[in-house]
Amino acid sequence: MLYSIKIATRYLTATRGQSLLLVVGVAVGVYVFVFMSALIGGLAVLLIDRTVGSIAHVIVEPPDRNPVLLQEVPGALLAVLKSSQQRPTLQSAAAYLPVIEATPHVSVVVGKLLGNGFMVKGEAVAPVQITGIEDKDISAIADIDSSLVAGSSELMLGTAVIGSGLAESLGVGVGQSLVIRSERNVEQSITIGGIFELGLAAIDEAAVYLNIRAARVLLALPEGLSRYEVKLDDLQQARSVAEDLRARTGLKATAWQDQNAQLLEGLTAQARSGDLIKGFALVTIIIGIASALLLSTYRRQSEIGIMRAMGASRGFVVTVFVIQGAIVGLAGGVLGAGLGFLSLLPFPPPEMTSGGGLPVDYRQGAYGAAIALTLAGAIAASIWPAYTASRIDPVKAIGP
Amino acid sequence: MNEVPLVEVRDLTKDYAEGENVARVLKGVQLTVAQGELVALLGPSGSGKSTLLNILGTLMRPTSGSVRVLGQSLVGAEDLVLTEFRNRHIGFVFQAHLLLPDFTALENVMFPAAARHGRERHTDRARASELLDRVGLSDRRDYLASQLSGGQKQRVAVARSLMNAPELVLADEPTGNLDRESADRVMQLLIDINSSDGTGFLISTHDENIAARCQRQIYMADGRIADDRR
Numbered sequence: 001m002l003y004s005i006k007i008a009t010r011y012l013t014a015t016r017g018q019s020l021l022l023v024v025g026v027a028v029g030v031y032v033f034v035f036m037s038a039l040i041g042g043l044a045v046l047l048i049d050r051t052v053g054s055i056a057h058v059i060v061e062p063p064d065r066n067p068v069l070l071q072e073v074p075g076a077l078l079a080v081l082k083s084s085q086q087r088p089t090l091q092s093a094a095a096y097l098p099v100i101e102a103t104p105h106v107s108v109v110v111g112k113l114l115g116n117g118f119m120v121k122g123e124a125v126a127p128v129q130i131t132g133i134e135d136k137d138i139s140a141i142a143d144i145d146s147s148l149v150a151g152s153s154e155l156m157l158g159t160a161v162i163g164s165g166l167a168e169s170l171g172v173g174v175g176q177s178l179v180i181r182s183e184r185n186v187e188q189s190i191t192i193g194g195i196f197e198l199g200l201a202a203i204d205e206a207a208v209y210l211n212i213r214a215a216r217v218l219l220a221l222p223e224g225l226s227r228y229e230v231k232l233d234d235l236q237q238a239r240s241v242a243e244d245l246r247a248r249t250g251l252k253a254t255a256w257q258d259q260n261a262q263l264l265e266g267l268t269a270q271a272r273s274g275d276l277i278k279g280f281a282l283v284t285i286i287i288g289i290a291s292a293l294l295l296s297t298y299r300r301q302s303e304i305g306i307m308r309a310m311g312a313s314r315g316f317v318v319t320v321f322v323i324q325g326a327i328v329g330l331a332g333g334v335l336g337a338g339l340g341f342l343s344l345l346p347f348p349p350p351e352m353t354s355g356g357g358l359p360v361d362y363r364q365g366a367y368g369a370a371i372a373l374t375l376a377g378a379i380a381a382s383i384w385p386a387y388t389a390s391r392i393d394p395v396k397a398i399g400p
Numbered sequence: 401m402n403e404v405p406l407v408e409v410r411d412l413t414k415d416y417a418e419g420e421n422v423a424r425v426l427k428g429v430q431l432t433v434a435q436g437e438l439v440a441l442l443g444p445s446g447s448g449k450s451t452l453l454n455i456l457g458t459l460m461r462p463t464s465g466s467v468r469v470l471g472q473s474l475v476g477a478e479d480l481v482l483t484e485f486r487n488r489h490i491g492f493v494f495q496a497h498l499l500l501p502d503f504t505a506l507e508n509v510m511f512p513a514a515a516r517h518g519r520e521r522h523t524d525r526a527r528a529s530e531l532l533d534r535v536g537l538s539d540r541r542d543y544l545a546s547q548l549s550g551g552q553k554q555r556v557a558v559a560r561s562l563m564n565a566p567e568l569v570l571a572d573e574p575t576g577n578l579d580r581e582s583a584d585r586v587m588q589l590l591i592d593i594n595s596s597d598g599t600g601f602l603i604s605t606h607d608e609n610i611a612a613r614c615q616r617q618i619y620m621a622d623g624r625i626a627d628d629r630r
Contacts, residue, residue: 002519014502306498309459310560311487312515313480395459398498 004316008323011300019328022292026332027339029285030374033278034340034365040274041364044267046350048235051263052256053351054142054198056110056229057238059259060100060245062090063252090251093225099248100228105241108231110137113212115219115226117182119162121170128166128208130182132215141229142203144196150174151194155211159193165205167195180208184220285332285374286381289325293385297321297392304389305397314390321386322379329378333371340365404471406568406600407433407456412465414451425451427623428465435470435567436598438591440611443620449604452620453570456602457490458482470567487516491561491599493590495573497553499545505532505556506541512563524563531559535589551582558589562599569593571603575610587613 012019071078090096093111100109113132118125135155139145144153144161151174153161160180162172172178174192181187190210197204216222232241238255245253257264297304304317344362412429415422426448433439441449454460455467458474467474470489474482491512499508506528513524532541535555540548548556554574561569571590575583587610594601603614611617619627 003514004518006520010502302498303500306500307511307515308483309457309486309492309498310512310515311483311564312511313483315480316515395454398494398496 001319004319004323007320008327011296011320012324012327015296018292022288022328023332023335025288026285026328026374026378027336029281029288030333030336030370031340031343032281033370033373034337034367035344035360036274036277036281037366037370038340038344038360038362038364039358040271041366042347042350042359042361043270045361045364046359047263047267049351050199051260052235054200054203055256055259056141057232057235057256058230058242058245059254060090060096060228060230060249061226061252061254063250089221089224089226090228091224093228096228096249096251100230100245103241103244103248105232105234105237106230107233108140110134110140110229110231111212111225111227112229113215113219113221113226115182115184115215115221117180117208117218119166119170119178119180119208121172121176121178124170126166126169127206128162128180129206130180130215130219131207131209132212132219133209134212138209141231142198144194144198144209147196147198149195149197151192153194153196153209155209156193157211157214158188158190159211160190161194161196161209162192163204163207164195164197165201166207167192169205180210180218182218182220184218186218186220188214188218190214282373282377285329286377289328289378289381290384292328293321293325293382294388296324297385297389300389301392301397304392305394308392308394309398317390317392318383318386321389322382325378325382325386326375329375329381330371332378333374336374337365337367337370340370341367403435405432405468406435406437406470407431407602408466408468408471409452409456410466412452412455412467413463414448414455414460415463424463425623426455426462429623429625431618431625433600433602436594436600437616438594438601438614439603439616439618440614441602441604441618441620442606442608442611443626444606447620448623449620450572453572453602453604456568457492457570458486487512488564489566489568491564491566491569493554493557493561493569493571493574495576497550497557497577499548499553499556499560501546502544504542504544505537505548505552508545508556509559509563511560516564528559528563531562532556535559551578551585554578554582554586555589558586558593562593562597565597566599568600568602571601573604573606575605575607583607583610 097109100106110133115130117128117130119128138153138155138161149164155161167173172192174195177189177191179187180190232238239257242253242255307317341362344360344365347358347360347362350359350361409429409431412426413424414426415424429452443449455462456469462475472485509528509531510520510524514520529541532538535558537552537555540552545553575586578586590601591613593599605611615630617629618625
């Protein structure tokens with residue numbers, strides 16, 4: 001093996017120009033692989049950050065009230081129907097809080113009161129989604145503080161923080177007063193304390209944040225919570241945490257992935273496209289190495305014949321060519337991955353990108369995978385030329 | 401003393417297929433060479449000298465007949481067996497020297513041993529140096545093969561053929577590409593090695609003067625041994 005490595009290295013260094021060109025060609029393929037990994041990974045981080053960054057990773061709610069079968073009666077079904085009048089709330093919400101907070105990966109837990117209603121300003125009426133929340137928690141799930149375009153996010157009794165789209169449709173600004181009417185027909189007069197813009201139309205055009213005590217009156221819910229919203233230290237753990245929470249509390253717990261199926265589908269399709277491009281890059285590398293080594297076997301036919309005549313086995317010849325492929329793959333892989341890393345390093349992480357920038361994430365360059373796959377591909381690519389070399393007839397190769 | 405013959409060939413034939421035609425190059429060769437013999441193989445081009453050497457060197461398989469080298473039958477053996485046998489027991493010197501151009505003289509000489517052991521051992525390096533010294537090229541040991549003259553290359557090839565101390569060296573026109581002085585020097589080298597080491601040589605040549613310096617002259621014609629003189 002040591003001697004095969006020496007011969008392989010000698011062959012590569014004897015034709016330095018060609019070998020360098022081959023390694024650079026492989027490195028370019030690996031660079032494409034690394035860049036695509038960083039781009040696709042970065043896009044996913046950006047999309048998830050922009051989307052999931054403003055929503056809960058897990059939502060804990062009262063369980064669904066399904067119809068209950070009361071008694072089996074032959075030929076008849078006797079059941080209590082699911083009520084559509086009664087709003088599901090967590091009546092003893094405070095009891096669940098320590099359990100939820102103690103669950104692994106949970107970093108933030110926010111209790112919310114939710115309801116629907118209308119905001120009225122003169123002749124203008126807009127449907128709204130009312131969220132009652134503790135003042136300190138307003139930015140715990142969606143970063144309202146950083147998204148403020150006017151006023152402040154402080155939630156005092158009698159003030160509201162609303163989305164920019166809603167403010168625009170009602171034609172109101174900070175400091176202006178208007179009436180809010182809940183689905184329970186309770187009315188309050190409130191003043192706009194702040195306006196935010198998250199960039200998510202569904203929230204910006206309908207969200208109204210109120211102090212939870214004001215919301216209790218407006219929604220006629222003197223106690224309990226509509227749900228807990230949970231943020232995790234690792235959002236990819238959402239499904240397992242949701243399962244854990246269901247087991248610990250007996251409540252309904254839904255992960256963000258299950259509420260954003262389209263986003264997940266998009267991310268999966270994007271990842272597949274990336275894999276396809278990476279696959280093409282890998283195939284290009286394999287074809288490049290295979291053709292270069294095949295040329296090398298033809299060019300070195302006579303030397304292979306000499307080696308065989310001197311008692312080198314077919315296995316020895318195969319090893320020499322496979323090692324050449326492995327060296328080219330390894331060198332090209334390390335060079336391409338290294339260059340990829342260095343060129344990606346100046347890009348800020350996608351979550352820090354302020355928009356408009358290329359969302360490449362140097363942390364997701366898949367450098368190890370790029371090197372390992374290139375090495376494996378290079379070895380695979382060299383097998384055919386190596387086999388061809390080993391089958392060379394020494395008499396024909398040496399010639400008369 | 402009943403010593404095993406170095407080479408024992410019986411009823412050897414070799415056919416070459418050229419399209420639909422089959423040309424018989426060896427037509428029932430009978431040959432016995434004793435160990436340590438220095439034999440010249442003469443004959444016109446196409447008489448079958450090179451084919452016979454290739455078959456004896458296990459580089460080519462015969463069409464029929466039996467071939468034994470050092471008592472071992474080489475007909476029908478696996479490629480790996482033949483390769484190992486060739487490496488251990490047979491050395492080659494070709495007309496065109498056939499050195500590895502990207503390797504030094506020392507590395508070329510060492511090749512048969514390194515290929516056998518999978519690495520360059522210190523003992524092999526020492527033997528290769530000694531062989532280069534013996535062929536008068538100790539000052540050229542680190543020269544690339546491509547930097548040597550024709551005569552020097554052929555002497556390196558002779559040193560290489562002796563690396564694994566083979567019992568048989570097959571030399572196909574070893575002086576064919578050399579000037580008279582170099583040819584004499586190479587031939588003298590082969591004679592010296594034969595007498596000092598007892599290595600058997602089968603030397604194919606067109607040169608009657610070269611052949612005359614061997615202990616035995618075998619003449620080939622039309623795929624057969626036409627004459628055998630001692």
